[in-house]
Amino acid sequence: MYQLLPQFNANQFSDLPISQTISPPAAIIPSEFLKEAVFAGGSFWGLEAAFGRMDGVINTATGYCGGTLRKPSYREVCEGKTGHTEAVKVIYDKRKVSFKSLCDIFWEIHDCTNKDYLKFGLSTHHRSAIFYSIEEERKQAQESRIRRQMKLNKRIVTKALPFDSNFYMAENQHQKYYLQKNYRLCESLNLRSTEQFVESTIACKLNG
Secondary structure (H helix, E strand, C coil), X not given: CCCCCCCCCHHHHCCCCCXXXXXXXXXXXXXXXXXXXXXXXXCHHHHHHHHXXXXXXXXXXXXXXXXXXXXXXXHHHHCCCCCCEEEEEEEEECCCCCHHHHHHHHCCCXXXXXXXXXXXCCCECCCEEEEECCHHHHHHHHHHHHHHHCCCCCCCCXXXXXXXXXXXXXXXXXXXXXXXXXXXXXXXXXXCCHHHHHHCHHXXXXXX
């Protein structure tokens, strides 16, 4: 079975900008303003929490991306049977936050120089990657990487990869992982389905 990379430490990123207001749910934002981005950077629990804190992020979901098997399980991904990596899908309001800004914050919330990510497919199912859907996103991802590399004395191992639209949702226990640890708070949200929980903007913010 693949090795696990270091666990996310929430306190490590406590100085990141936090949304000061709860964004309106995606359902009441005109669809032309909603955009989607997918990132991979180690454990998806911590990545989801960090992105969820950002102003302009409407909701997040953990899942699996980049492999060949349809609807893989967490166990199959961890055992290296599918070619998938843990990833996070971010739904955001482009009027409040840009793809470029998401890329820039991505470098702050995981170790983009971790050489263990180079072992993806060999001894780990974790990797560092920005998935792009259009050419402009690819350019912005590459430019963001260059800006980050200029600040570091170690080589960045992050890849910019085309997104093939196959993002498979992770199991329920991996969605809003840190929020789920607070059972009473989850109950108070009165969200009666997994879909409501995943798509809830309030849950997204509380998880971070």
